[in-house]
Amino acid sequence: MSTTIDKAAADVFEKAMETIPEQAEKLVIFAWSGELDKLWPTLILATTGAAMGKETTVFFTFWGLFPLVKNEVRLTGDNWMQRMLFVMNRGGDQHLKLSKMNFAGAGPAMMKHLAREHHVASPHELLEMAREMGVKLVPCQMTMDMLGLKREDLIEGLEVPAGATMALAEAQGAITLFI
Amino acid sequence: MSTTIDKAAADVFEKAMETIPEQAEKLVIFAWSGELDKLWPTLILATTGAAMGKETTVFFTFWGLFPLVKNEVRLTGDNWMQRMLFVMNRGGDQHLKLSKMNFAGAGPAMMKHLAREHHVASPHELLEMAREMGVKLVPCQMTMDMLGLKREDLIEGLEVPAGATMALAEAQGAITLFI
Amino acid sequence: MSTTIDKAAADVFEKAMETIPEQAEKLVIFAWSGELDKLWPTLILATTGAAMGKETTVFFTFWGLFPLVKNEVRLTGDNWMQRMLFVMNRGGDQHLKLSKMNFAGAGPAMMKHLAREHHVASPHELLEMAREMGVKLVPCQMTMDMLGLKREDLIEGLEVPAGATMALAEAQGAITLFI
Numbered sequence: 001m002s003t004t005i006d007k008a009a010a011d012v013f014e015k016a017m018e019t020i021p022e023q024a025e026k027l028v029i030f031a032w033s034g035e036l037d038k039l040w041p042t043l044i045l046a047t048t049g050a051a052m053g054k055e056t057t058v059f060f061t062f063w064g065l066f067p068l069v070k071n072e073v074r075l076t077g078d079n080w081m082q083r084m085l086f087v088m089n090r091g092g093d094q095h096l097k098l099s100k101m102n103f104a105g106a107g108p109a110m111m112k113h114l115a116r117e118h119h120v121a122s123p124h125e126l127l128e129m130a131r132e133m134g135v136k137l138v139p140c141q142m143t144m145d146m147l148g149l150k151r152e153d154l155i156e157g158l159e160v161p162a163g164a165t166m167a168l169a170e171a172q173g174a175i176t177l178f179i
Numbered sequence: 180m181s182t183t184i185d186k187a188a189a190d191v192f193e194k195a196m197e198t199i200p201e202q203a204e205k206l207v208i209f210a211w212s213g214e215l216d217k218l219w220p221t222l223i224l225a226t227t228g229a230a231m232g233k234e235t236t237v238f239f240t241f242w243g244l245f246p247l248v249k250n251e252v253r254l255t256g257d258n259w260m261q262r263m264l265f266v267m268n269r270g271g272d273q274h275l276k277l278s279k280m281n282f283a284g285a286g287p288a289m290m291k292h293l294a295r296e297h298h299v300a301s302p303h304e305l306l307e308m309a310r311e312m313g314v315k316l317v318p319c320q321m322t323m324d325m326l327g328l329k330r331e332d333l334i335e336g337l338e339v340p341a342g343a344t345m346a347l348a349e350a351q352g353a354i355t356l357f358i
Numbered sequence: 359m360s361t362t363i364d365k366a367a368a369d370v371f372e373k374a375m376e377t378i379p380e381q382a383e384k385l386v387i388f389a390w391s392g393e394l395d396k397l398w399p400t401l402i403l404a405t406t407g408a409a410m411g412k413e414t415t416v417f418f419t420f421w422g423l424f425p426l427v428k429n430e431v432r433l434t435g436d437n438w439m440q441r442m443l444f445v446m447n448r449g450g451d452q453h454l455k456l457s458k459m460n461f462a463g464a465g466p467a468m469m470k471h472l473a474r475e476h477h478v479a480s481p482h483e484l485l486e487m488a489r490e491m492g493v494k495l496v497p498c499q500m501t502m503d504m505l506g507l508k509r510e511d512l513i514e515g516l517e518v519p520a521g522a523t524m525a526l527a528e529a530q531g532a533i534t535l536f537i
Contacts, residue, residue, distance in 0.1 A: 118504050325472045343402055
């Protein structure tokens with residue numbers, strides 16, 4: 001008889017469980033800033049999360065999209081406003097600035113040197129690692145439209161561009177950080 | 180008999196469930212920055228969250244309070260320190276700066292132009308939309324006290340000013356972002 | 359008989375519950391910014407969270423580590439690059455700058471004055487309070503290595519330095535904020 005009871009109880013339980021939102025271990029980062037000192041924690045947290053087995057997504061939006069531009073590409077935009085943005089803010093993960101103490105590029109060079117000395121991976125290496133570890137790197141479609149960025153201007157290995165709805169759907173039940 | 184078992188199992192289950200914190204779909208944004216390029220993602224995420232059916236709250240604190248000042252109000256503060264803050268940082272969602280590449284106002288004008296061209300709503304429109312969609316817009320009481328802001332200096336349609344306790348209570352189980 | 363059924367149902371239930379991740383009320387802040395106007399919300403939220411009974415952790419990383427340097431310590435670093443960082447960015451919670459409107463120190467002085475007048479605790483007092491309330495203040499080991507910071511350069515009462523893995527493990531199921 002105990003089997004019957006177990007089965008009945010399990011059925012009731014299972015049905016009830018369906019009403020509880022699923023709780024997979026997830027990490028969703030909204031990468032809004034394009035600067036070196038913000039891209040670093042974004043990618044260190046993303047790769048660490050992936051290494052811990054968390055489903056990890058980075059949604060690159062606004063300034064955050066610039067580091068995903070291919071290093072060899074010189075963007076020109078569709079009009080003088082977009083052109084001006086790219087002159088001031090050349091894309092690519094080799095051309096990043098610091099949010100403070102940039103000193104016309106001396107700051108980032110110094111930071112990278114200190115990192116290398118202490119065996120901290122560069123953003124470029126971390127981006128590679130993240131892709132290999134299955135971190136979903138998602139460019140924001142709306143930002144691409146506003147900036148006149150085309151898919152082929154961006155590095156390989158990214159997910160299909162998407163919007164805020166996708167990011168917020170992923171974010172439910174996840175560790176969420178806006179960086 | 181199976182009815183009895185089901186009932187017994189369901190009772191045990193229900194009692195146990197009460198110990199699990201509720202998991203409504205919620206989004207809580209701490210809007211700390213008053214800049215145009217941060218207010219934009221704040222309001223795009225808030226309205227998207229609301230459209231997805233999430234209970235959405237934006238807690239405006241520190242610099243984040245400035246965009247909520249009525250555009251026609253010129254704040255003077257209660258003393259020279261508050262006055263100086265408002266001279267440097269005129270409130271209102273029509274007077275916002277960019278966090279970088281501000282160029283004495285040319286940057287924000289350019290951004291707004293690009294947005295309009297690509298049918299992205301302005302922060303002013305998004306604030307309206309958010310209110311209409313039932314997003315709770317909560318001004319931080321402590322910041323209002325520090326800055327000498329009165330309720331009538333702020334736009335209509337906001338919730339009663341509150342503190343960090345309210346915001347953290349809302350944040351439990353929610354998607355949380357500090358922008 | 360109803361006891362038997364209850365017992366059977368409870369057993370099935372308990373086993374199934376073990377698969378749901380625990381949901382203690384937790385707050386985890388990634389304190390990346392070292393500035394006065396960011397340290398303030400970090401510590402106000404942390405102490406409020408602790409007062410609400412949440413297990414609260416602040417993970418201090420990158421620029422966020424500077425306010426934890428003892429006020430009386432003058433850091434020199436191990437090489438000219440680290441030295442330069444500390445000349446520009448003297449550590450300690452008495453030497454913090456604002457992220458904007460710093461005016462060579464006039465901004466922070468003004469802010470502190472306004473806060474005092476409105477009975478808002480200073481970052482120094484809030485750090486004390488946080489420690490007394492059992493908030494876990496965790497310095498980031500990797501940042502310490504990069505900056506050449508030693509444990510004895512930092513204030514008392516901190517947890518053992520740790521890495522991103524610890525922070526993300528704490529963050530699962532918590533309110534998470536990157537400030």
